[in-house]
Amino acid sequence: MSNTPGIAITGASGRMGQMLIGQVFANDRVRLVGAVERTGHPWVGQDVGVAMGGAALGVIVTDDAHAAIAPAQAVIDFTAPEATLGFAAIAAQAGTVHVIGTTGMTDAQIAQLEPASHQAVIVRAGNMSLGVNLLTQLTKRVAAALDEDFDIEIIEAHHNQKVDAPSGTALMLGEAAAEGRGVALADVSDRGRDGITGARKRGDIGFTAIRGGDIVGEHDVLFAAAGERITLRHVASDRAVFARGAIKAALWGQGKTPGQYDMLDVLGLND
Ligand SMILES: NC(=O)C1=CN([C@@H]2O[C@H](COP(=O)(O)OP(=O)(O)OC[C@H]3O[C@@H](n4cnc5c(N)ncnc54)[C@H](OP(=O)(O)O)[C@@H]3O)[C@@H](O)[C@H]2O)C=CC1
Ligand SMILES: O=C(O)C1=N[C@H](C(=O)O)C[C@H](O)C1
Numbered sequence: 041m042s043n044t045p046g047i048a049i050t051g052a053s054g055r056m057g058q059m060l061i062g063q064v065f066a067n068d069r070v071r072l073v074g075a076v077e078r079t080g081h082p083w084v085g086q087d088v089g090v091a092m093g094g095a096a097l098g099v100i101v102t103d104d105a106h107a108a109i110a111p112a113q114a115v116i117d118f119t120a121p122e123a124t125l126g127f128a129a130i131a132a133q134a135g136t137v138h139v140i141g142t143t144g145m146t147d148a149q150i151a152q153l154e155p156a157s158h159q160a161v162i163v164r165a166g167n168m169s170l171g172v173n174l175l176t177q178l179t180k181r182v183a184a185a186l187d188e189d190f191d192i193e194i195i196e197a198h199h200n201q202k203v204d205a206p207s208g209t210a211l212m213l214g215e216a217a218a219e220g221r222g223v224a225l226a227d228v229s230d231r232g233r234d235g236i237t238g239a240r241k242r243g244d245i246g247f248t249a250i251r252g253g254d255i256v257g258e259h260d261v262l263f264a265a266a267g268e269r270i271t272l273r274h275v276a277s278d279r280a281v282f283a284r285g286a287i288k289a290a291l292w293g294q295g296k297t298p299g300q301y302d303m304l305d306v307l308g309l310n311d
């Protein structure tokens with residue numbers, strides 16, 4: 041039996057699913073052992089490489105998540121909130137590391153991950169790239185250094201198929217800014233301005249979401265005061281940065297104590 045961790049990918053046909061399959065296959069520190077799609081999806085029963093339009097990879101796409109996850113040491117999951125909760129239960133039962141990239145989860149859904157995290161390692165982050173995770177730390181520092189004379193606005197831009205807003209990354213950056221200021225994001229968050237909104241409230245953290253074309257993911261954290269502005273910016277131009285982060289998380293999670301972790305833990309960026 042190989043010592044190289046086996047990886048199962050959920051949402052195999054998705055933008056991130058396909059990117060992950062390519063990146064896992066190209067990485068000799070991991071091996072692809074499973075690819076999951078929904079019942080009735082045209083890829084089910086096909087070799088995943090062939091379904092993606094290339095050469096056979098020797099892994100057949102299945103709609104049986106239990107069967108795909110059981111032989112895996114990690115499942116990498118970039119799907120949708122309800123699906124992720126189902127995969128968490130299966131990964132917990134199998135004791136498999138669950139790397140969650142899915143965004144748009146409500147607080148109640150995030151709380152539902154708790155029982156699974158007693159049985160398996162969960163690494164969850166709204167953005168798996170090194171750059172964004174570093175940016176959260178920079179945001180926290182700048183927010184701590186500046187007072188409320190600086191209005192904080194988070195502006196994100198994504199492709200026209202994205203279904204959730206603000207993005208998971210924008211929320212991570214908002215949390216970081218709020219932490220830097222020593223406040224709870226829920227108390228200062230200003231989302232979805234429209235109509236006669238009144239003047240901006242001092243201390244609020246504002247969010248704006250742009251959707252268009254094939255934008256992979258762009259995030260600005262703006263600190264705007266009278267007479268000067270600072271912008272911290274991250275631009276993702278290739279989804280490979282998210283997939284490589286997720287693989288790093290899958291490897292990092294091997295042998296760790298069950299619990300909930302994030303990419304700051306994986307990347308050693310916690311201060
Ligand atoms: N954390 C990070 O670094 C990143 C996170 N993301 C997040 O990852 C998620 C996926 O993004 P993306 O790949 O662009 O989206 P896609 O819509 O391209 O892919 C989603 C995949 O999940 C599957 N899926 C959705 N719902 C279910 C369900 N209920 N049961 C089983 N499978 C399901 C879809 O299958 P079907 O086609 O049949 O619906 C599809 O294969 C999003 O939440 C996105 O925000 C994206 C990039 C980076
Ligand atoms: O849906 C996407 O595409 C992305 N989602 C993540 C998010 O919600 O922040 C990460 C990245 O920006 C791409």
